[in-house]
Amino acid sequence: MSQLRALVLVCTLKPSPAPSSSELIGRQLLDELGTHGVTGEVIRVADHDVRFGVSTDEGDGDAWPGIRARILAADVLVLATPIWLGQPASVAKVVLERLDAELSETDDQGRMSMTDKVALVGVVGNEDGAHHVVAECLQALNDVGFTIPATAGAYWVGEAMHKTDYQDLDERPEATGKAITAAAASAAHLAKVLRASPYPAP
Amino acid sequence: MSQLRALVLVCTLKPSPAPSSSELIGRQLLDELGTHGVTGEVIRVADHDVRFGVSTDEGDGDAWPGIRARILAADVLVLATPIWLGQPASVAKVVLERLDAELSETDDQGRMSMTDKVALVGVVGNEDGAHHVVAECLQALNDVGFTIPATAGAYWVGEAMHKTDYQDLDERPEATGKAITAAAASAAHLAKVLRASPYPAP
Amino acid sequence: MSQLRALVLVCTLKPSPAPSSSELIGRQLLDELGTHGVTGEVIRVADHDVRFGVSTDEGDGDAWPGIRARILAADVLVLATPIWLGQPASVAKVVLERLDAELSETDDQGRMSMTDKVALVGVVGNEDGAHHVVAECLQALNDVGFTIPATAGAYWVGEAMHKTDYQDLDERPEATGKAITAAAASAAHLAKVLRASPYPAP
Amino acid sequence: MSQLRALVLVCTLKPSPAPSSSELIGRQLLDELGTHGVTGEVIRVADHDVRFGVSTDEGDGDAWPGIRARILAADVLVLATPIWLGQPASVAKVVLERLDAELSETDDQGRMSMTDKVALVGVVGNEDGAHHVVAECLQALNDVGFTIPATAGAYWVGEAMHKTDYQDLDERPEATGKAITAAAASAAHLAKVLRASPYPAP
Numbered sequence: 001m002s003q004l005r006a007l008v009l010v011c012t013l014k015p016s017p018a019p020s021s022s023e024l025i026g027r028q029l030l031d032e033l034g035t036h037g038v039t040g041e042v043i044r045v046a047d048h049d050v051r052f053g054v055s056t057d058e059g060d061g062d063a064w065p066g067i068r069a070r071i072l073a074a075d076v077l078v079l080a081t082p083i084w085l086g087q088p089a090s091v092a093k094v095v096l097e098r099l100d101a102e103l104s105e106t107d108d109q110g111r112m113s114m115t116d117k118v119a120l121v122g123v124v125g126n127e128d129g130a131h132h133v134v135a136e137c138l139q140a141l142n143d144v145g146f147t148i149p150a151t152a153g154a155y156w157v158g159e160a161m162h163k164t165d166y167q168d169l170d171e172r173p174e175a176t177g178k179a180i181t182a183a184a185a186s187a188a189h190l191a192k193v194l195r196a197s198p199y200p201a202p
Numbered sequence: 203m204s205q206l207r208a209l210v211l212v213c214t215l216k217p218s219p220a221p222s223s224s225e226l227i228g229r230q231l232l233d234e235l236g237t238h239g240v241t242g243e244v245i246r247v248a249d250h251d252v253r254f255g256v257s258t259d260e261g262d263g264d265a266w267p268g269i270r271a272r273i274l275a276a277d278v279l280v281l282a283t284p285i286w287l288g289q290p291a292s293v294a295k296v297v298l299e300r301l302d303a304e305l306s307e308t309d310d311q312g313r314m315s316m317t318d319k320v321a322l323v324g325v326v327g328n329e330d331g332a333h334h335v336v337a338e339c340l341q342a343l344n345d346v347g348f349t350i351p352a353t354a355g356a357y358w359v360g361e362a363m364h365k366t367d368y369q370d371l372d373e374r375p376e377a378t379g380k381a382i383t384a385a386a387a388s389a390a391h392l393a394k395v396l397r398a399s400p401y402p403a404p
Numbered sequence: 405m406s407q408l409r410a411l412v413l414v415c416t417l418k419p420s421p422a423p424s425s426s427e428l429i430g431r432q433l434l435d436e437l438g439t440h441g442v443t444g445e446v447i448r449v450a451d452h453d454v455r456f457g458v459s460t461d462e463g464d465g466d467a468w469p470g471i472r473a474r475i476l477a478a479d480v481l482v483l484a485t486p487i488w489l490g491q492p493a494s495v496a497k498v499v500l501e502r503l504d505a506e507l508s509e510t511d512d513q514g515r516m517s518m519t520d521k522v523a524l525v526g527v528v529g530n531e532d533g534a535h536h537v538v539a540e541c542l543q544a545l546n547d548v549g550f551t552i553p554a555t556a557g558a559y560w561v562g563e564a565m566h567k568t569d570y571q572d573l574d575e576r577p578e579a580t581g582k583a584i585t586a587a588a589a590s591a592a593h594l595a596k597v598l599r600a601s602p603y604p605a606p
Numbered sequence: 607m608s609q610l611r612a613l614v615l616v617c618t619l620k621p622s623p624a625p626s627s628s629e630l631i632g633r634q635l636l637d638e639l640g641t642h643g644v645t646g647e648v649i650r651v652a653d654h655d656v657r658f659g660v661s662t663d664e665g666d667g668d669a670w671p672g673i674r675a676r677i678l679a680a681d682v683l684v685l686a687t688p689i690w691l692g693q694p695a696s697v698a699k700v701v702l703e704r705l706d707a708e709l710s711e712t713d714d715q716g717r718m719s720m721t722d723k724v725a726l727v728g729v730v731g732n733e734d735g736a737h738h739v740v741a742e743c744l745q746a747l748n749d750v751g752f753t754i755p756a757t758a759g760a761y762w763v764g765e766a767m768h769k770t771d772y773q774d775l776d777e778r779p780e781a782t783g784k785a786i787t788a789a790a791a792s793a794a795h796l797a798k799v800l801r802a803s804p805y806p807a808p
Contacts, residue, residue, distance in 0.1 A: 013658040013703065046658060052619040052696060084706055085746040086333020090658060090699035097619065097690045115554060128359055131288020131543060132334035138546060139539035139557070140691040147594065148542070148552035150519060150603065156362045157330055161377035175363035186603060190551065193601040199554065199593050202586065215456040215501065254417040254450060254494060286501045287544040292456060295494035299417065302488055317756060337745035340754070341737060342489040344744060349796065350754035352721060352805065355745070388805060392753065395803040401756065401795050404788065490737020532763055535692020536738035560766045561734055565781035579767035 004191050006033045006040030007074035008122075009067070011081040011092035015046045021166035022089075025122040026080030028172070028180050029154060036188030038076055043067060045091050052094060056101045064098050071099075075191040076118045077146065079137050083125030083157065088133045096140040103144055109201040114145030116194045118187050122180075123155040124166040130155035147194060149186035154179040206393050208235045208242030209276035210324075211269070213283040213294035217248045223368035224291075227324040228282030230374070230382050231356060238390030240278055245269060247293050254296060258303045266300050273301075277393040278320045279348065281339050285327030285359065290335045298342040305346055311403040316347030318396045320389050324382075325357040326368040332357035349396060351388035356381040408595050410437045410444030411478035412526075413471070415485040415496035419450045425570035426493075429526040430484030432576070432584050433558060440592030442480055447471060449495050456498060460505045468502050475503075479595040480522045481550065483541050487529030487561065492537045500544040507548055513605040518549030520598045522591050526584075527559040528570040534559035551598065553590035558583040610797050612639050612646030613680035614728075615673070617687040617698035621652045627772035628695075631728040632686030634778070634786050635760060642794030644682055649673060651697050658700060662707045670704050677705075681797040682724045683752065685743050689731030689763065694739045702746040709750055715807040720751030722800045724793050728786075729761040730772040736761035753800065755792035760785040 008030050012020040023044060030040055048063035057065045071077055081092040088096075105113035119141040123130040134153030142148055156166045156176040210232050214222040228244055235242070250265035259267045273279055283294040307315035321343040325332040336355030344350055358368045358378040412434050416424040427448060434444055452467035461469045475481055485496040509517035523545040527534040538557030546552055560570045560580040614636050618626040629650060636646055654669035663671045677683055687698040711719035725747040729736040740759030748754055762772045762782040 013660065052652060054619065054690060084660060084699075084703045085749055086337070087699065087702070087742055087746065090696045090703055093690075093693065093696035093699045096693070097696055100690055112554065128330055128332050128357075129334070130330050130362065131547075132331070132337075134546075135288070135334075135539040135543035136693055138542055138552070139535060140693065142538075142542060142552055142554065142556055143535075143691055145554045147554050147590075148546055148556075150516065150546065150549045150551050152546055152552075153543070155330075159361045159364075160332065160358045160375065161381070162361075173362065179363070182606065185606065186551075189601075189603050193597045197593075197597040197600070199590060202589065215458065248456060256417065256488060286458060286497075286504055287547055289497065289500070289540055289544065292494045292497035292501055295488075295491065295497045298491070299488045299494055314756065333745060333749075336748075337741040338491055340744055340748060341741035341759070342491065344740075344754055344756065344758055345489055345737075347756045349756050349792075350744070350748055350758075352718065352748065352751045352753050354748055354754075384808065387808065388753075391803075391805050395799045399795075399799045399802070401792060404791065490741070532734055532736050532761075533738070534734050534766065536735070536741075539692070539738075559734075563765045563768075564736065564762045564779065565785070566765075577766065583767070 004038040004075045004195065005073060006030055006038050006076040006078060007070050008042040008078040008080055009095055010042060010044040011089045011095060012044065012046060013089055013091055016044055019167055021124040022080045022082045024167045025124050026078055029078050029120060029122050029184055032180050032184035033076060033188055036185060038188045038191060040074060043070065045095060050094055054097050054100045075195065076187050078120045078122060080122040081133060083123060083129035083133050086129035086132060088136050092137065099144045111199060111201055112145035116198045117146050118149055118191045119146035120183050120187050121153045123153065125157045126164060127158045127160055127162050130157050147190060149190040151182045151186055154183040206240040206277045206397065207275060208232055208240045208278040208280060209272050210244040210280040210282055211297055212244060212246040213281065213291045213297060214246065214248060215291055215293055218246055221369055223326040224282045224284045226369045227326050228280055231280050231322060231324050231386055234382050234386035235278060235390055238387060240390045240393060242276060245272065247297060252296055256299050256302045277397065278389050280322045280324060282324040283335060285325060285331035285335050288331035288334060290338050294339065301346045313401060313403055314347035318400045319348050320351055320393045321348035321354065322385050322389050323355045325355065327359045328366060329360045329362055329364050332359050349392060351392040353384045353388055356385040408442040408479045408599065409477060410434055410442045410480040410482060411474050412446040412482040412484055413499055414446060414448040415483065415493045415499060416448065416450060417493055417495055420448055423571055425528040426484045426486045428571045429528050430482055433482050433524060433526050433588055436584050436588035437480060437592055440589060442592045442595060444478060447474065449499060454498055458501050458504045479599065480591050482524045482526060484526040485537060487527060487533035487537050490533035490536060492540050496541065503548045515603060515605055516549035520602045521550050522553055522595045523550035524587050524591050525557045527557065529561045530568060531562045531564055531566050534561050551594060553594040555586045555590055558587040610644040610681045610801065611679060612636055612644045612682040612684060613676050614648040614684040614686055615701055616648060616650040617695045617701060618650065618652060619695055619697055622650055625773055627730040628686045628688045630773045631730050632684055635684050635726060635728050635790055638786050638790035639682060639794055642791060644794045644797060646680060649676065651701060656700055660703050660706045681801065682793050684726045684728060686728040687739060689729060689735035689739050692735035692738060694742050698743065705750045717805060717807055718751035722804045723752050724755055724797045725752035726789050726793050727759045729759065731763045732770060733764045733766055733768050736763050753796060755796040757788045757792055760789040
């Protein structure tokens, strides 16, 4: 079996090199996937000229087709997003809208293009909103064909209306660390079994 | 102008006399409304035999018609609910479903039955979920005719995956106190102006 | 390999023998699972005295422990729910709250109690709300350990503000039929591969 | 009393002159507001270089400050958005994120910057998702200080998994027409009473 691959799409609103808590949790998930033999890369979406739209290629320099090729090459997609007003970041919504195009795409066996791929969600915010962000992301990713491993959402948020960022914590909170460990272990297992036993053609 | 009235519906899963963090934030909102001359009462829904359904009266001892009469007599409705799995409590959903019946009810001017009433939402949880609970409750309450004053959601939640209840905190967190103050002030003002200037008949 | 089993929990607000569109889509999903060798049963939750709560057993005649035993015996859980005000039915929320207790339960290998189980969601409404209901249900089910197969939400809703029930349609709409077929096929496959290759102990 | 003003922010993913169903429902809401003496303008957000961010001005040619000035000059804000994957469009999320900055902004009386402003939401999609989009938008707008008039969400969606656009319907569906009428009447009334009786300073 060839190497299992992961892709982390970081959906912070800020381009590099601004520090990003979303990138931090995304990288932590990737590191943990690595302990299960799933290796990969991180793309910060705001560093690329990804257009608004619901097609696979909006043309004219659209950076999405390049990112889409990375998704197609991956077994595990990690969507890492901040929370704003209790909801997923607009950049995450851009990614999900671009994935809407996959509803019309099939592979060479006539299966949905994202079949056999596994999705995780990493969420960070100063306070409140993680469960809902996980819900929005998992539903949309599952709609377009991703399989969701047990306990696929890993998150940190502070107490109500607090202001601290995940990246400014002195250490990784134990509960978030456990959630990252569990999500990565589930995803790695599921990606392996789906590689060995792919979904049948319809 | 006669006294403005508030009704707090507490949607904890537990009947009295079990202590309830939802009841606590509900009473805090009611106390704060009192400083603006809006007085009222608290009903813990789980203490009453409210049936599942989407009518104004499910018959056979259904306790909803009695609660509905209290809502009709109030100017401000406060829905106070805990968070479970990042979502509103089932008891809050029972209340909203019973209010669904109001979509078919009109007052003697042909207006929706809940016209001129103002709604607030109080939310508590050990961790995460308040914004989404507010969203669910406000949308449903607004659908059936309630007006939503500025900053209508007051909440407390702890840090991610923490276990402390609101009622077990040593003191009321300052940010939650400010949110309660702001929500109550908005609601009292809006209830007053709608009493003085009701929505016109359609 | 022993027979794979499915359990459909129907979350209509009405007890039997009232006709239920949720039960209809639940049975259609079960029939389709049967074509893949996954057989099972349907429980209408409102027929049983399931208590509000977040424990595995609220005592004193609570019907949940009996239903929980059926869930533990199943490989595939189908949650079938109507939509009210664009949101999951309160009965579905009762089920999810009872499953919240599983966050503290482990099997004899120290894994979460729902590990290796697969979840589907069937949703029906007169109009609008299915995607969000799927989101709420999948997030909560995934939180407590269920794995979500590709395209796990099957639904029907009518055009905006229309009044027709799913069970009163002249025939099953083609798109909903395809969604049922796809969801069942995914779930059956995933249940099989997880039976053969269970998640490892943490 | 000076003229009451409305601003419609159209959140289609497509710049002009592409036809837009969101713009259509936005203009229909504006026309209806006009019958109540509330007049205004329509801005298609995708026609402007609005940056990702959570400040009032991201600098370097950011088009948001110009749009923000229009919001500050309006009494009624109409957010008109399409549905993608059952959720608000990313462009609507960009707008809400930019409005997040208002949490730190006050007027000359020390009130939140959006105080006394009223918000409506217009939603269109081929199928399913309107209630949830309304929920997301109302919660976020209310968080940052907007008041929500009774029945503030006006929408159209087709039957499950259908493909027709709102702008391609032969005529405006009666139910959507009534929802537009009701939302505009509520908003105009509430804007008038808040103009006459503004929220007090905290």
